[in-house]
Amino acid sequence: MKTTTQLTLAGLLTASLMGTVQALEVSDPWVRAMPPGHHSTAAYMQLENTRDEAVRVVRAQAPGTTERVELHTHIHDDGVMRMREVPDIEVPAGETVSLEPGGLHVMLMELPAMPETGSNVELILELDDGTELTLQAPVRDHRGGGHGH
DSSP states (O other): OHHHHHHHHHHHHHHHHHTTOOSEEEEEEEEEOOOTTOOOEEEEEEEEEOSSSOEEEEEEEBTTTBSEEEEEEEEEETTEEEEEEOSOEEEOTTOEEEEOTTSSEEEEESOSSOOOTTOEEEEEEEETTSOEEEEEEEEEOOOSOOTTO
16 A cells, blocks of 8 residues: 555656656757857747647746847848847747747857857747746857848
8 A cells, every 4th residue: 555655656756757848859959159249149949839829938048148138030121131129039839949040049149258069058938827947058160141140
């Protein structure tokens, strides 16, 4: 009887913890290394929604790196690619959204110093339900596809 009770309690605990599984799984986060003299860069990653409802990233932070962080996309404007701030990044239920050069990204602006290749940048993503995801994004040298980054 004791074993059955322990297993039941363990099952309830597991079910309870599963209810708090984070809504987004973040993979391959990275920040683009830029040459000296640049005062902005971008962070990229894969966002996988593990829930059965859409999730939105509504804010991003880069503590210790810069105070000004925005969610951005690229749009065609009269034949020219331009970056534009977006209010959020939606990740539909059960899908993965790529933040990548030339598309959606997290923009780090007004940098007092460009993070060095090989270092890590702490990023915090805030979701529409108030959840915050903290991650470390390595700074990588990535040539090409600049689009203003």
